[in-house]
Amino acid sequence: xxxxxxxxxxxxxxxxxxxxxxxxxxxxxxxxxxxxxxxxxxxxxxxxxxxxxxxxxxxxxxxxxxxxxxxxxxxxxxxxxxxxxxxxxxxxxxxx
Amino acid sequence: xxxxxxxxxxxxxxxxxxxxxxxxxxxxxxxxxxxxxxxxxxxxxxxxxxxxxxxxxxxxxxxxxxxxxxxxxxxxxxxxxxxxxxxxxxxxxxxxxxxxxxxxxxxxxxxxxxxxxxxxxxxxxxxxxxxxxxxxxxxxxxxxxxxxxxxxxxxxxxxxxxxxxxxxxxxxxxxxxxxxxxxxxxxxxxxxxxxxxxxxxxxxxxxxxxxxxxxxxxxxxxxxxxxxxxxxxxxxxxxxxxxxxxxxxxxxxxxxxxxxxxxxxxxxxxxxxxxxxxxxxxxxxxxxxxxxxxxxxxxxxxxxxxxxxxxxxxxxxxxxxxxxxxxxxxxx
Amino acid sequence: xxxxxxxxxxxxxxxxxxxxxxxxxxxxxxxxxxxxxxxxxxxxxxxxxxxxxxxxxxxxxxxxxxxxxxxxxxxxxxxxxxxxxxxxxxxxxxxxxxxxxxxxxxxxxxxxxxxxxxxxxxxxxxxxxxxxxxxxxxxxxxxxxxxxxxxxxxxxxxxxxxxxxxxxxxxxxxxxxxxxxxxxxxxxxxxxxxxxxxxxxxxxxxxxxxxxxxxxxxxxxxxxxxxxxxxxxxxxxxxxxxxxxxxxxxxxxxxxxxxxxxxxxxxxxxxxxxxxxxxxxxxxxxxxxxxxxxxxxxxxxxxxxxxxxxxxxxxxxxxxxxxxxxxxxxxxxxxxxxxxxxxxxxxxxxxxxxxxxxxxxxxxxxxxxxxxxxxxxxxxx
Numbered sequence: 085x086x087x088x089x090x091x092x093x094x095x096x097x098x099x100x101x102x103x104x105x106x107x108x109x110x111x112x113x114x115x116x117x118x119x120x121x122x123x124x125x126x127x128x129x130x131x132x133x134x135x136x137x138x139x140x141x142x143x144x145x146x147x148x149x150x151x152x153x154x155x156x157x158x159x160x161x162x163x164x165x166x167x168x169x170x171x172x173x174x175x176x177x178x179x180x
Numbered sequence: 181x182x183x184x185x186x187x188x189x190x191x192x193x194x195x196x197x198x199x200x201x202x203x204x205x206x207x208x209x210x211x212x213x214x215x216x217x218x219x220x221x222x223x224x225x226x227x228x229x230x231x232x233x234x235x236x237x238x239x240x241x242x243x244x245x246x247x248x249x250x251x252x253x254x255x256x257x258x259x260x261x262x263x264x265x266x267x268x269x270x271x272x273x274x275x276x277x278x279x280x281x282x283x284x285x286x287x288x289x290x291x292x293x294x295x296x297x298x299x300x301x302x303x304x305x306x307x308x309x310x311x312x313x314x315x316x317x318x319x320x321x322x323x324x325x326x327x328x329x330x331x332x333x334x335x336x337x338x339x340x341x342x343x344x345x346x347x348x349x350x351x352x353x354x355x356x357x358x359x360x361x362x363x364x365x366x367x368x369x370x371x372x373x374x375x376x377x378x379x380x381x382x383x384x385x386x387x388x389x390x391x392x393x394x395x396x397x398x399x400x401x402x403x404x405x406x407x408x409x410x411x412x413x414x415x416x417x418x419x420x421x422x423x424x425x426x427x428x429x430x431x432x433x434x435x436x437x438x439x440x441x442x443x444x445x446x447x448x449x450x451x452x453x454x455x456x457x458x459x460x461x462x463x464x465x466x467x468x469x470x471x472x473x474x475x476x477x478x479x480x481x482x483x484x485x486x487x488x489x490x491x492x493x494x495x496x497x498x499x500x501x502x503x504x505x506x507x508x509x510x511x512x
Numbered sequence: 513x514x515x516x517x518x519x520x521x522x523x524x525x526x527x528x529x530x531x532x533x534x535x536x537x538x539x540x541x542x543x544x545x546x547x548x549x550x551x552x553x554x555x556x557x558x559x560x561x562x563x564x565x566x567x568x569x570x571x572x573x574x575x576x577x578x579x580x581x582x583x584x585x586x587x588x589x590x591x592x593x594x595x596x597x598x599x600x601x602x603x604x605x606x607x608x609x610x611x612x613x614x615x616x617x618x619x620x621x622x623x624x625x626x627x628x629x630x631x632x633x634x635x636x637x638x639x640x641x642x643x644x645x646x647x648x649x650x651x652x653x654x655x656x657x658x659x660x661x662x663x664x665x666x667x668x669x670x671x672x673x674x675x676x677x678x679x680x681x682x683x684x685x686x687x688x689x690x691x692x693x694x695x696x697x698x699x700x701x702x703x704x705x706x707x708x709x710x711x712x713x714x715x716x717x718x719x720x721x722x723x724x725x726x727x728x729x730x731x732x733x734x735x736x737x738x739x740x741x742x743x744x745x746x747x748x749x750x751x752x753x754x755x756x757x758x759x760x761x762x763x764x765x766x767x768x769x770x771x772x773x774x775x776x777x778x779x780x781x782x783x784x785x786x787x788x789x790x791x792x793x794x795x796x797x798x799x800x801x802x803x804x805x806x807x808x809x810x811x812x813x814x815x816x817x818x819x820x821x822x823x824x825x826x827x828x829x830x831x832x833x834x835x836x837x838x839x840x841x842x843x844x845x846x847x848x849x850x851x852x853x854x855x856x857x858x859x860x861x862x863x864x865x866x867x868x869x870x871x872x873x874x875x876x877x878x879x880x881x882x883x884x885x886x887x888x889x890x891x892x893x
Contacts, residue, residue, distance in 0.1 A: 088663070088721070088722045088725070089435060090521040090522065091518070106518070107431045107434055107435050107518070108427045108428065108430055108431030108434065108518065108519070108522075109368065109369075109427050109428040109431050110358070110369070110428055110431035110432050110435060112435065115638075115640055115670060117670035117673065117790075118666050118667070118670060118784060118786055118787045118790070119786065120786055129516065129518065129521060131722070131725060131778055132435075133663060133664070133667070133722065134637060134638045134639065134664060134667055135637060135638025135639070135640050135641070135667070136638070136640075136666075136667050136670065138663070138722070138725055138726065138784065138787075139725050139778060139784055141521065141777050141778055142776065142777050143777075145776040145777040146516055146520070146521060146524075147516055148776070149524075149525075149755075149776065149777060150520060150524045153524070153527065153533070156530070156533050156534070156537070157529055157530060157533050160533050160536060160537075184625070184628045184629070185628070186624055186625070186628050187624070187628075188624070188869070194869060195869055421528075434522070436637070492565065492566060493528040494528035494529075494531040494532045494535075494570070495535075495569070495570065496565060496566025496567070496569040496570060497566060497569070498563070498564065498566050498889040499888070499889065501888055504868050
């Protein structure tokens with residue numbers, strides 16, 4: 085029962101306690117019953133689950149994670165390059 | 181088999197195949213039927229003959245309506261056997277109380293599509309049944325086409341062939357789900373409902389070495405690939421990141437837990453053509469508006485006969501199975 | 513810092529290069545593991561992700577997954593499905609429930625079968641859709657058959673809240689919500705000593721993504737503290753799962769045993785307090801809840817508090833709802849699979865008598881179940 089997808093809030097209807105969220109060009113209404121009043125704002129990224137907004141996605145943490153992944157890739161790339169250079173250096177066929 | 185017919189048996193996937201095999205094929209046993217092609221090839225390979233019934237709900241959806249669907253559906257089945265659609269029949273079962281204006285709209289739609297295909301309706305039947313006996317209107321069309329390229333068959337695919345799709349997947353299925361009551365979504369998504377006759381004619385005219393064609397209706401591309409793998413006794417290996425899916429379809433799939441390869445299409449077809457003709461085929465398809473993003477998605481091997489393999493871009497693989505069950509949104 | 517785009521939240525956590533990167537790191541660092549480790553992913557969504565993205569193919573031999581009972585549909589006991597079946601057949605009644613429940617077989621059949629026989633069963637995407645059905649059918653009784661873990665529980669309570677506040681008289685509830693930590697304890701506690709070898713011991717848990725969004729990661733504190741099992745709460749995307757596995761490997765290599773959160777962007781320690789308050793308002797824990805394949809797990813299920821008996825279908829219809837226990841199929845080894853003592857392909861009826869279209873046991877019943885995931889994706893392992 086955990087399928088939940090990130091969406092962006094594009095509209096808020098305070099009277100009906102409902103927000104309109106956008107998931108890649110598909111918009112849907114979602115209930116705000118599980119969020120504190122005023123907590124959700126237009127432009128927020130939220131998790132949507134069976135018609136309700138369940139929480140707000142922390143943008144800073146998300147960006148932080150993505151940054152860490154890029155660093156890991158860079159580090160691995162560097163290692164690969166170094167290994168290639170070493171292999172090349174140590175290659176018995178290499179001319180002196 | 182179940183004691184009662186369930187909705188899943190109409191899904192175009194595993195249960196549907198079981199129903200057809202165990203009840204209908206068993207009774208109507210004959211060589212032509214057992215070939216399980218999109219249309220029957222009859223009369224010494226000269227004619228293609230096909231039938232289809234249409235029960236889509238809602239009747240009018242972005243990109244089309246039941247009338248357009250009824251003509252495209254049958255004409256496309258004929259086109260998939262390399263035939264030019266010529267003569268169609270049209271039978272309707274209408275619920276008492278159905279709005280005449282809506283019926284006219286539907287029939288006008290059918291007329292437009294017939295003209296596009298160069299086909300005519302030569303016979304038909306009309307029934308009106310009491311309220312509640314059918315859901316608004318059901319349409320059946322049966323068609324005969326003249327085969328312009330013989331030998332197109334889902335039973336002859338081999339390692340010499342490559343697998344292409346004519347456009348991005350899942351539009352019709354996604355649109356219907358979005359338009360249906362009970363699931364409120366708003367998007368610009370439109371069904372891909374269209375006739376494929378012109379593309380097929382162009383390919384035939386250009387002398388492309390076509391092995392097989394099939395439009396990916398119920399059960400989507402995954403049903404077609406699985407049928408081909410079983411019928412031709414081959415393995416189809418699909419590169420997951422080449423499968424074209426539009427952002428809006430992806431959005432609906434994310435939201436409802438579907439996979440685009442399992443969603444129905446009504447104007448998208450899968451091709452198995454000889455390797456050497458890949459570029460030629462793509463060039464021809466790209467010249468048509470509704471196949472301008474046609475792309476190669478896979479190859480044929482003998483790794484796992486009768487199965488379809490999905491290869492990820494990070495080095496893993498899994499089987500892509502024929503869809504089962506009613507296509508309910510996955511909640512979990 | 514770049515502005516976050518919605519696409520980043522999808523693509524960024526499915527990036528094939530990053531998946532490969534983590535695979536490399538895990539394979540490197542797992543070499544230092546003193547013994548092979550078994551990680552239980554509790555949540556069915558994780559089982560699905562792991563199998564769909566083929567992650568076991570990227571991991572070294574000394575890291576093994578044990579698939580947990582994390583699918584509230586799969587663990588629904590036959591007795592309760594029979595309740596749904598019987599309620600659906602009542603006159604002037606519409607049974608409303610979520611998606612996958614339709615296919616789960618009880619002893620009389622599934623809700624799909626009940627519908628084929630004429631019962632009015634509706635599946636909805638959201639509990640809120642029940643309101644429309646009730647509105648359009650004022651002379652019918654609408655029974656919402658509520659299912660799900662802590663992720664879904666607050667949504668049912670939100671519906672209850674609306675029903676009571678608006679004074680809607682024709683909606684009733686049959687509650688089958690279950691909770692995760694109790695079953696995790698049960699799985700650790702109930703293991704056979706003979707079985708507790710390297711092969712079958714649960715060494716660490718991959719904490720569920722969205723249960724944790726609601727409950728907060730605080731609910732797993734006792735696992736490292738009392739049961740000495742590290743817990744890493746992970747997101748669903750393949751990058752999330754791989755990162756969490758690396759975090760677990762590092763805990764073992766650094767002799768740590770902690771609760772960590774990989775899914776930082778959505779999971780906090782405290783969780784969604786408003787949702788928790790709603791659950792507390794309407795529900796209390798039932799002493800026991802029977803989990804299909806596992807038996808009774810104490811304090812693992814919710815029921816409506818007694819002051820809401822007037823909307824409690826289980827109480828209102830208690831004279832027609834059977835109370836006898838029903839045995840699972842003799843050849844079904846779901847109990848062993850859920851405890852991590854067997855794999856789906858070791859079951860004698862896996863893929864033959866028991867397959868997704870004709871499921872005999874809980875693990876095959878929903879697309880999230882271990883057996884269903886294996887059937888669909890697993891033949892290549």
